[in-house]
Amino acid sequence: MQPNLHALNLQKAHQDFLSLECQAWDVYKICLKSMNLTENELWILLEIEENQTPLRQADIARNLYLPVQTVNSALTKLTSKGLIELVSLPNNRKSKGVCLTQKGKAEFLPYLAKIHAAEQSALATLTDQEIETMLQSIRRYVTALEKNLKEQFPAAS
Numbered sequence: 001m002q003p004n005l006h007a008l009n010l011q012k013a014h015q016d017f018l019s020l021e022c023q024a025w026d027v028y029k030i031c032l033k034s035m036n037l038t039e040n041e042l043w044i045l046l047e048i049e050e051n052q053t054p055l056r057q058a059d060i061a062r063n064l065y066l067p068v069q070t071v072n073s074a075l076t077k078l079t080s081k082g083l084i085e086l087v088s089l090p091n092n093r094k095s096k097g098v099c100l101t102q103k104g105k106a107e108f109l110p111y112l113a114k115i116h117a118a119e120q121s122a123l124a125t126l127t128d129q130e131i132e133t134m135l136q137s138i139r140r141y142v143t144a145l146e147k148n149l150k151e152q153f154p155a156a157s
Contacts (some may be wrong), residue, residue, distance in 0.1 A: 028042065031111065035108075038077070040071070040074040041077060043064050043066075044074050044075065045104070045112075049100060049108065049109070053099075054087050054096075054097020054098055055097060055098055056089070056095045057095070083103060083107065083108060086098060
């Protein structure tokens with residue numbers, strides 16, 4: 001462990017960072033009532049749309065860090081709402097891919113455009129330098145955290 005070279009209380013700074021991270025994710029809950037979706041359904045629809053190719057349930061679960069059963073429950077609800085459908089994947093008889101239906105695209109894509117516009121507008125309140133500094137800082141933090149955790153938990157590497 002490196003000596004403390006900071007005037008800041010690093011434990012409090014880390015708690016503030018985690019709190020801001022949670023707040024950033026919670027902000028998306030603003031959209032949910034209008035969209036008639038649960039939080040997991042929103043994340044799954046975003047994941048499906050952003051990949052633009054049918055994804056397997058296991059891929060969605062891994063990408064979103066959600067349990068497979070949670071994803072399965074949300075997919076069942078999204079299917080019953082007519083927003084997604086399961087399709088055959090080439091060279092894979094065991095798994096089905098998930099994609100938006102025409103109804104899903106018609107209902108969800110306008111909301112997605114609003115979400116992305118809000119994200120871009122929020123980012124535009126920062127200067128280019130602030131954006132670069134934020135991204136560099138978060139990259140350094142994640143890299144250092146990964147390195148430190150691998151040192152502390154070598155069997156997980």
